Amino acid sequence: MTDTELHDRILGGWLGRIAGNMLGKPVERGDYWTRTRIDGYLRRFDALPLTDYLPEPAGAEAEFELRPDWRACVRGRVSGSCRDDDIDYAILGLELLERHGFEFTTEQVGELWLLRLPYLQTFTAERAAYRNLANGLKPPLTATYDNPYQEWIGALIRADIHAWTHPGRPRRAASSARRDAVLSHTGNGVYGEMWAAALISAAFTASCVREALDASLTVFPASSRLARTVRRVMALHESGLDWSSTLDTLDAEVTGLGWIHTVPNAAVLTAGLLYGGGDFTSTIALTVRGGLDTDSNGATAGSVVGVLCGASAIPRQWVDPLEDRVRSAVFGWDGVAISELAARTLALARVFG
Numbered sequence: 001m002t003d004t005e006l007h008d009r010i011l012g013g014w015l016g017r018i019a020g021n022m023l024g025k026p027v028e029r030g031d032y033w034t035r036t037r038i039d040g041y042l043r044r045f046d047a048l049p050l051t052d053y054l055p056e057p058a059g060a061e062a063e064f065e066l067r068p069d070w071r072a073c074v075r076g077r078v079s080g081s082c083r084d085d086d087i088d089y090a091i092l093g094l095e096l097l098e099r100h101g102f103e104f105t106t107e108q109v110g111e112l113w114l115l116r117l118p119y120l121q122t123f124t125a126e127r128a129a130y131r132n133l134a135n136g137l138k139p140p141l142t143a144t145y146d147n148p149y150q151e152w153i154g155a156l157i158r159a160d161i162h163a164w165t166h167p168g169r170p171r172r173a174a175s176s177a178r179r180d181a182v183l184s185h186t187g188n189g190v191y192g193e194m195w196a197a198a199l200i201s202a203a204f205t206a207s208c209v210r211e212a213l214d215a216s217l218t219v220f221p222a223s224s225r226l227a228r229t230v231r232r233v234m235a236l237h238e239s240g241l242d243w244s245s246t247l248d249t250l251d252a253e254v255t256g257l258g259w260i261h262t263v264p265n266a267a268v269l270t271a272g273l274l275y276g277g278g279d280f281t282s283t284i285a286l287t288v289r290g291g292l293d294t295d296s297n298g299a300t301a302g303s304v305v306g307v308l309c310g311a312s313a314i315p316r317q318w319v320d321p322l323e324d325r326v327r328s329a330v331f332g333w334d335g336v337a338i339s340e341l342a343a344r345t346l347a348l349a350r351v352f353g
Contacts, residue, residue: 001167001204006349008310009101009204010164011342014090017160017299017304018326018338019318020284020299021086022078024294026054030259035247035291037064042289050285052317053078078321081338083329085121086157086299092116093161093180094344102165102176102352106139108185121329123261125149129184143184152260155181156192157296160303163200165348167290167307170198172352174219191220192262195230196300203307209273212304229263233270243275247290259292269297273304280305280314311342321331 001009014103027033027041041064042048045055053075057064067073072082092112100108110133113122122130128147137145144150155177162176177197177251181190197215202215213234217227236246250267257264268290276283280302287301288294291343306314326341 003350005310005345006204007342007346008312009167009307010345011311011339011350012306012309012314013160013164013200013303013307014338014342014345015311015314015319015322016280016284016302016304017090018081018087018302018322019306019314020287020298020300020302021295022073022081022298022322023053023284023302024288024296024298025073025084026066027066027288028067028293028295030292030294032065032295034304035289037246038289038291038294051281053321066347075317075321080323080325081327083327083334084295085123085126085329087326088121088298088328088330089116089158090160091326091328091333091336091341093158093329094348095333096180097161097165097348097352098344104179105234106179106183110139110142113183117333118329118331123154124152125154125184125189139159139183143182143186147184149189149260149329150184150186151189151192151262152185152258153189153192153262153265153293153296155185155189156196156262156265157299159193159196160200160300161265161345163203163303164307164345165352166197166201167204167349168201170201170215171219173197173201176305177200177332182231188224188226188262191224191226192266195226195266196222200303202305203304206308208228209276209278209304209308211306213270213273220323225263226266229267233267235275237271237274241272245284246271265292265297268292269301272297272301276301276305278305278308280309280318309338 056074129142132142166173174194177193181193198219199216202212206212272287283305287299
């Protein structure tokens, strides 16, 4: 892969992650924004099939409980990206690798959180780990002490930078991601970040989504609930079942974990990727319509398919409103250009990849 091609894929990953996050952000609350409610909202405003950012709820604000910051995330109102932890951790990971290189330690991840990340911009497992760090605990105790969120999706959303800097090397990407994940997660929470890192890394050289998914399943235990769930979605897709019926089946089989747990979100994400068929718009639209943690799933799906197709193939309605600009809570990074993030990631990929 030439530098030009690699840059296009890395930029595609950044743009895809940000656009997918923005698409899912207004409806991020899986206990309220079910698949049925999301599609009902889209039908209400004649937005199916979904081919752009969500429509604004003109005249129906009281009817639908969108996130308070929806006005900056809906079509016609997007002007640069909104601030979100799904993007903050990619930026923080970039600084981590620039500071410490591929041999970074989990302790250095924690030190950088304390230095650069505001406590109130962390959530669930990350907030528990941050509190434990501030109280003097060291990994892996930071992940296990008074932390009921150890298998939630927080680690998975931190995977991308480890993939973008190890293009086509899913095992190395997963190894790097694991050292990040164990700061705050255990079990399927850790496997989720390893899986996502391998999946995105494999997308650099895979011919299709299925090939990337096959590679991603080789880097963590095949007997884990996460691996079994991903394989189940793949089998349902291969059987010819449609997207909605596949998710109905998974709803009945993956129960009792809540809408922020890694496993059910991996099912929604895998279905979006497979039924999206490598098309950028279809992939992020189906993934967000799948519900649960919509902004996190949209971001990861966007990263996978953005890498797979490259920035040059992402339709302009997703890219132009971002205005090459990112809002971030990470100290020193607010307002950074997306193109700069991609260029700095490319520099690391040349060294580590």
